[in-house]
Amino acid sequence: MATTTDTTRIEAEADVQPAARRTRRERRAGTAGRQLHGGWLTYTILIVFTIGSLYPLVWQMFASSHTTARLAEPTPPFWFGGRLFRNLEQAWTDGNMGTAMLNTLFVAGAITVSTVLFATLAGFAFAKLRFRAKNFLMLLVIGTMMVPPQLTVVPMFMAIAELEWTGRLQAVILPMMVSAFGVFFMRQYLAQALPNELVEAARVDGANSLRIVWHVVFPAARPAMAVLGMLTFVTAWNEFFWPIIALTQQNPTVQVALTNLGRGYIQDQGVIMAGAFLATMPLLIAFVLFGRQIVGGIMNGALKG
Numbered sequence: 001m002a003t004t005t006d007t008t009r010i011e012a013e014a015d016v017q018p019a020a021r022r023t024r025r026e027r028r029a030g031t032a033g034r035q036l037h038g039g040w041l042t043y044t045i046l047i048v049f050t051i052g053s054l055y056p057l058v059w060q061m062f063a064s065s066h067t068t069a070r071l072a073e074p075t076p077p078f079w080f081g082g083r084l085f086r087n088l089e090q091a092w093t094d095g096n097m098g099t100a101m102l103n104t105l106f107v108a109g110a111i112t113v114s115t116v117l118f119a120t121l122a123g124f125a126f127a128k129l130r131f132r133a134k135n136f137l138m139l140l141v142i143g144t145m146m147v148p149p150q151l152t153v154v155p156m157f158m159a160i161a162e163l164e165w166t167g168r169l170q171a172v173i174l175p176m177m178v179s180a181f182g183v184f185f186m187r188q189y190l191a192q193a194l195p196n197e198l199v200e201a202a203r204v205d206g207a208n209s210l211r212i213v214w215h216v217v218f219p220a221a222r223p224a225m226a227v228l229g230m231l232t233f234v235t236a237w238n239e240f241f242w243p244i245i246a247l248t249q250q251n252p253t254v255q256v257a258l259t260n261l262g263r264g265y266i267q268d269q270g271v272i273m274a275g276a277f278l279a280t281m282p283l284l285i286a287f288v289l290f291g292r293q294i295v296g297g298i299m300n301g302a303l304k305g
Helices: 002-033 040-063 084-094 097-128 134-144 149-162 170-176 180-193 196-204 209-238 241-246 254-261 269-304
Strands: none
Touching: 040 269, 084 097, 084 254, 084 269, 097 134, 097 170, 097 180, 097 209, 097 254, 097 269, 134 180, 149 170, 149 241, 170 241, 180 209, 196 209, 209 269, 241 254, 254 269
16 A cells, blocks of 8 residues: 555656646746846936936037137036027038048048958957967057057158058058957957868868858858958948048048138138037947947857857
C-alpha cells in the first residue's frame, strides 16, 4: 500500500512540475511583453532636459524674427516678430547661403562616406586580422586623438598651399577623410559583434578578403556604420576652425558664410540668428526623416553587442 501511495505521489509531482515550469515561462513572457513605464520623477526629469535642449533652438527662431533694437531691450522677446522672412532673405543673400549649403552638403557627404568606409576597413583589420605590430599601430592611432588640432594647422596649410588648393573644397575634404575616433569605434564594435567563426567559415568557403568585407563585415557592421555616419556628418557640417582658414567667402561652407553676416561696424543680430537658423535646418530635417532608422540602428547594435 505504501509503495502504491509513493508511486502515485511521485507521478502527481511529475505532472505538477512541467505545469509549474510552463506557468513561470508564461509569466516571464508576459512580463517581457509588457512595456515598462517610468514614474512621475522620470517624466519630470525628461521634460526638464527636453526643454533645456530645445530652448536654444526656440530662442534662435524667436530672435531671427526681430530687429537688433528689439533684441537689445531689457525684456527679450518670447514670441515671433514680423521680420522673420525678411531676415531670412537678407541672410540668404548677404551670406551667399545657397552656394554655402551646396558646398557643405558635398563636403560633409564626402567626408562621411570616406570616414565610414575607411574606418570600417581599418576597424576590421585591427579587430580580426593578425599582422605585425598591430597593438602598437592601434595605440598610435589612439594617440593621434590626443594631439590638439591647432598644432596641425600650419603644416596642413603649407601642404594645401603647395598643392594650390587654397579656397577649394578638396582642401577641407582631404584632411578629414578618416578619423582616429572612427577607427577605434569600429574596431571596438567589430571585436564584439563579428564572431571569428564567421570570418573563418567564409575563408574556408573560398572567399577572399574583399568578399569577406562586402558580404560579412559590412552587414554585421551596418548599425555601427549608421551611427558613425550620423556623428561624422554632423561634425563635418558644423566644422568651423579649418574651413575658415582654408576657404574664402567666394567659395564658403555654411559656417564660413555665417562669419560674413557678423562683419561690419553694426551687427544685425536678427540677420545673424536667421543665418544660424538656415544652417541648422538641414540637420533638423535629416534627423526628423532618419531619426527612427538611426535610433533603430543604435538599438540593433546594442542587442548584437
